[in-house]
Amino acid sequence: MNRPKDPESKITIADVARAAGVSPMTVSRVLNDQGGASAETTQRILLAANELNYRPNPFARGLRSDRSRTIGLLVPDITNPFFPEVIRGAEDAASVAGYNLLLSNVVENSKREEELIEALLRHRVDGIIVCSSRLPDATLHKVLAPHRAAVLINREAPNEIAGTIVTDYEIGASRAIDHLVERGRRRIAIIAGPRSSFGGKSRLVGFRKTFAAHGLEAQAIVYCDPTAAGGQAAAAQLLAEAPGIDAMICYNDLNAIGAMKACRAAGISIPEQIALVGFDDIPTAELLSPALTTLRVQKREMGEEAVRLLLNRIATKKRQHGIVIVPELIIRETT
Amino acid sequence: MNRPKDPESKITIADVARAAGVSPMTVSRVLNDQGGASAETTQRILLAANELNYRPNPFARGLRSDRSRTIGLLVPDITNPFFPEVIRGAEDAASVAGYNLLLSNVVENSKREEELIEALLRHRVDGIIVCSSRLPDATLHKVLAPHRAAVLINREAPNEIAGTIVTDYEIGASRAIDHLVERGRRRIAIIAGPRSSFGGKSRLVGFRKTFAAHGLEAQAIVYCDPTAAGGQAAAAQLLAEAPGIDAMICYNDLNAIGAMKACRAAGISIPEQIALVGFDDIPTAELLSPALTTLRVQKREMGEEAVRLLLNRIATKKRQHGIVIVPELIIRETT
DNA sequence: TCTTTTTACGTTATCGTTACCGTTCATTTT
DNA sequence: AAAATGAACGGTAACGATAACGTAAAAAGA
Numbered sequence A, B: 001m002n003r004p005k006d007p008e009s010k011i012t013i014a015d016v017a018r019a020a021g022v023s024p025m026t027v028s029r030v031l032n033d034q035g036g037a038s039a040e041t042t043q044r045i046l047l048a049a050n051e052l053n054y055r056p057n058p059f060a061r062g063l064r065s066d067r068s069r070t071i072g073l074l075v076p077d078i079t080n081p082f083f084p085e086v087i088r089g090a091e092d093a094a095s096v097a098g099y100n101l102l103l104s105n106v107v108e109n110s111k112r113e114e115e116l117i118e119a120l121l122r123h124r125v126d127g128i129i130v131c132s133s134r135l136p137d138a139t140l141h142k143v144l145a146p147h148r149a150a151v152l153i154n155r156e157a158p159n160e161i162a163g164t165i166v167t168d169y170e171i172g173a174s175r176a177i178d179h180l181v182e183r184g185r186r187r188i189a190i191i192a193g194p195r196s197s198f199g200g201k202s203r204l205v206g207f208r209k210t211f212a213a214h215g216l217e218a219q220a221i222v223y224c225d226p227t228a229a230g231g232q233a234a235a236a237q238l239l240a241e242a243p244g245i246d247a248m249i250c251y252n253d254l255n256a257i258g259a260m261k262a263c264r265a266a267g268i269s270i271p272e273q274i275a276l277v278g279f280d281d282i283p284t285a286e287l288l289s290p291a292l293t294t295l296r297v298q299k300r301e302m303g304e305e306a307v308r309l310l311l312n313r314i315a316t317k318k319r320q321h322g323i324v325i326v327p328e329l330i331i332r333e334t335t
Numbered sequence C: 001t002c003t004t005t006t007t008a009c010g011t012t013a014t015c016g017t018t019a020c021c022g023t024t025c026a027t028t029t030t
Numbered sequence D: 001a002a003a004a005t006g007a008a009c010g011g012t013a014a015c016g017a018t019a020a021c022g023t024a025a026a027a028a029g030a
Helices: A011-018 A024-031 A038-051 A056-066 A080-094 A113-122 A137-144 A168-181 A199-214 A228-241 A253-265 A285-289 A299-315 B014-020 B024-031 B041-050 B058-064 B084-095 B114-123 B137-144 B169-182 B198-213 B228-241 B253-265 B299-315
Strands: A070-075 A099-106 A129-130 A151-152 A165-169 A190-191 A220-222 A247-250 A276-279 A293-296 A322-325 A328-330 B072-076 B099-106 B127-131 B149-153 B162-166 B188-190 B220-222 B248-251 B274-282 B291-297 B322-325 B328-330
Touching: A011 A024, A011 A038, A024 A038, A056 B058, A070 A080, A070 A113, A080 A099, A080 A129, A080 A299, A080 B084, A080 B099, A099 A113, A099 B058, A099 B084, A113 A129, A113 A137, A129 A137, A129 B058, A151 A299, A165 A285, A165 A299, A168 A199, A168 A247, A168 A293, A190 A199, A190 A228, A190 A253, A220 A228, A228 A247, A228 A253, A247 A253, A247 B328, A253 A276, A276 B220, A285 B253, A322 B220, B014 B024, B024 B041, B072 B084, B072 B114, B084 B099, B084 B127, B084 B299, B099 B114, B114 B127, B114 B137, B127 B137, B127 B299, B149 B299, B162 B299, B169 B198, B169 B248, B169 B274, B169 B291, B169 B328, B188 B198, B188 B228, B188 B253, B220 B228, B228 B248, B228 B253, B248 B253, B253 B274, B299 B322
Parallel strands: A070 A099, A070 A129, A129 A151, A151 A165, A165 A322, A190 A220, A190 A247, A247 A276, A276 A293, B072 B099, B072 B127, B127 B149, B149 B162, B162 B322, B188 B220, B188 B248, B248 B274, B274 B291
Antiparallel strands: A099 B099, A293 A328, B291 B328
16 A cells, blocks of 8 residues: 555545445445455455445535534533543544544633534534533433533433443542541641532531541631632632641642642642642643642543443443542642 | 534534525535525524534544544553643644644554554544654654544654654753753753654753763663663663763653653762753652752643644645744753 | 345435526516 | 616525434245
8 A cells, every 4th residue: 555545535435436336325234344245246346345444424414414523522621631641542442433622722711612613513412521620410311402412520420311420529528637637637728619519519518527536527628719819819818818737628629739839839838837738630730749649530530431422322322320530538748 | 593503413504504595516515605695694693503502423524525624633541641641732722723633643653553543543543643653754654644633743744745843852952961060960861762763852952962062972872761660760771870970861651750760769968969950840740859950841832733733734735844843951950 | 947145236316405597476667 | 768787685505414204125924
């Protein structure tokens, strides 16, 4: 095969049919493994297709079959190192199955999540994966319900609406508190991330339960953007308003990084004066000094599983609902 | 508009035509702003389309026009924080123009770049953006040449093949050396990244020239993967084999982060004993302690400009060739 | 041997849109 | 007033693949 390949060849199925001396229909059947062709014909067709370097036209195929072999992926902020890992996993799994990823990034609130989902659907993706949606339930269900397969990451939904890959943040939260208490910390504050976050709420449930189990309660709770800047502002506020604290648990690692900056600026040493726990275990977490104690979530795996689940829901009627991922406590130097 | 929207409505152009009392052709013309319809007809059609919530079928449209309103974007490693920024910029610009991004991630060498480009092309993207290609010129030109518009990021190419958005790494390299020399460093080693990197080679050219201008030369040059792990290994090697050095310049920030780890492990203090300079200015760079001195590249802008350039090349015959981005020295605490 | 089933194809119609080529009718030109 | 022009629209035929249905031959069953 030293002839230059051509992924956009103008060779049509009719050309292949002609070359193989059969009808286009037979070529279509053979190329889609639908049987109904003798071994020799199959060989002749395969040979001709290869010889002519035939590539099915995705538009024509889509027009007939209403399938695009494309998956829509919506992430809230690709700039947060958590999501590239998820994307990476999704990309791998999709690519193996011959699917491509149509990526959309929710830019803060400047463009609404709802619009982006619709844009993806309008492009006729075969299914859609939405990460950490902040849409109200009703809206989300309305947008997703009528069509196509869907999988939500870190967000619950009934099985008719979507499959789900969720992290058990309650257990994660619980482990964080247990660990801090074990280290002798009692005056713990929470940097809670965005109010509207589904995952944020379940963390809080876990915190409350585990505080209660230890006969403690949160010293303070502040909400903020899930970014380093947000964490820094929140931590600064905590340092000013809740002086006695000896630990902070952060919504995610980015927040924890911000909190570290704020502490450093205030001349407070970590972990001696204040212990710090994050969530996610983004790659930077272990590169910081002190390296960040955090609850690791298998990000790449989430992406992979989301795609697998989605492909399953695309292909079959009997739809799997999803899986739960349990975060793992990674103890480093901030506690 | 309290009727539920439907991004996949089965309303066809014929339905709209019927409702507006015209032919499908007229609807098509109006909806594509091709003129040839009176003001009132235009209004009637627009109204009907909106009323029925008509959405053009992208497959049918593509089949006729061979346009998908989709851009392929190939990045080498989405896990490197450099690329999400580029993607973010590209996504923004594409989204504004009504285009979607088809994302592909080159997983190390397990899947070849060439295949992924072809997969993108096979999906009939209207244009393709390739970041930091490591393909040999001949291969790259062969894959790109015959079709569609293309833009390369950090890689040169003749105008007939592709537009280019390149960083002037030569100047960047020069500024890094000047800065170190100014700080009194003379025994400088280079962590040079991957051998096959286009940008890596132009950095080396800049290093050589600037060393010469100062009457110096590199104490050592080691190549490595463009990752933290790669940088760590390279730095460890340098510490063992080139004992007297007082500075390291790294291929990118990830390498620099790895080098920091290696130095810390060896009990070497930064910047007192060894100064460190990175490239890119990824978000983590300023969050490290000591914060990393680096050459900032406008990543988001690169993504935006790449898309703009690509859309221009898609739309017009007379094709712009591209722009050069000059990195800016950001002095922090490692020098 | 004759009927029934199965295998291996081919025909036709269709998905929804737009390019190409007309046609009609009002307006301007001479 | 006749002819030329142009604006506003319509009819038809692809674009390329496949679903639905049809048919001829071979294989299986009676």
